[in-house]
Amino acid sequence: MSVNGARTVLGGATFVALLVALYMVFIFAPLPANVSDFPEVQKILYFHVSVAWIEFLAFFVVFVGSIAYLKTRSRRWDVLAAASAEIGIVYCSLVLLTGPVWAKAAWNVWWTWDPRLTTTLILWFIYVAYLLIRNSAEEDEKRARFAAVFGIIGFVDVPIVFMAIRWWRTIHPLIFEGGNVGLSPKMTATLLVSIAAFTLLYFYFLVIRLNIAKLRLEVTQVKEELRAEL
């Protein structure tokens, strides 16, 4: 099967998985019993959690790609890290948008300095910094090298940030407690399908983004060949 064929299959599988996930979220999964007004709001959990998981996966791929680039100096790893960081930022922004929507309904505040939410915010800043480094380095080789170095530093920092924010929160306790939502088996199944669908979507984005990078490289090469002929 050609690369294009494989991509189409992946795209189709993603489409079907997302449809199934939507069906399960809105029709199959029961409403939570312990929430009185607007229990429908709880549905956002299926998206919020899936997207949050992908965000960590994406940034882990950046970390792995960065190490592999410094070890091998192969452009492929750099392109992979860059693609994953861009998708990660999109997913991270989605977490930061769906979080407040849920928080407003559940706790009546848009934002709470919950350790997970706050760590996600810092994560967002770290990977925006990663993309800014990519933008401000001049040569390709330098950009790849600096981005890889920062990709490692940034990822290593995340557990320390989480630890620090968690202790900081225990000093300034919140009235609201996140955590145990209490999922029924049907809800758990829905969440798992939703996570799987979003993971497929991540890989589909990744494949498309890698293809764009490849085409861009080809265009540059063709341009250079033409310039050489002139």
Place this chain on the structure above:
Amino acid sequence: MNQFLASVKAIVWKDLKAEFRTKEMLSSMLIFAFLVIVTFSFAFNPTLESIKQILPGIIWVAFLFSGILGLNRSFLSEHNNESIQGLMLAPVDRSAIYFGKVVSNFCLTTLIEAVSLPIFLILFDFNYSASWFWLTVVVVSGTFGFVAVGTFLAALASNTRSSEVLLPIILFPIIIPVVIGSVEMTKLLFAGGGLAEIATWLRVIAVFDVVFLVIPFLLFEYLLEA
């Protein structure tokens, strides 16, 4: 090992000598730290009793903002006359350059802090009664983590187009644990606490300091490839 220490010492000596000849960075950092505090005292009424609660935060913001000024210059100044090439051509391990820069930046930043901290306390009329020894430990450990990762990222930023704008944006998210830990510890000490109260935070900062001294040490050679 002795060879390595000698090269680190030479770089520290060079940096400090150059700085004390002009005192360009020291004076700007000190004035800037003052300005931050004065600006804060207009933003928040300094005569209110509640100001004591936020004073540790104000002090650390002033330290970090003025520290960034120094970090920005530490590698940019090497680009004048291409002296960075000279440093890279020197027959020493690249990490000696990193450690030398960390030590010289640390000296400058702590000097500014030592001069400005008493003045901040006077300006906000704060009577500090807890242990000066632990306050020194807190300031030194927090500053060290900030300078260790800051020097590394300054080297990275100095090689890009928008270096002076880039450094604060890439440095502040990384040093969030230092900011939280240092401010909390200073707050606990200002409230009359001692080692027992700050021990947990001191461990967080210690972990940060070690991690961000070892990782830049491993990665520094990748930043300075010609």
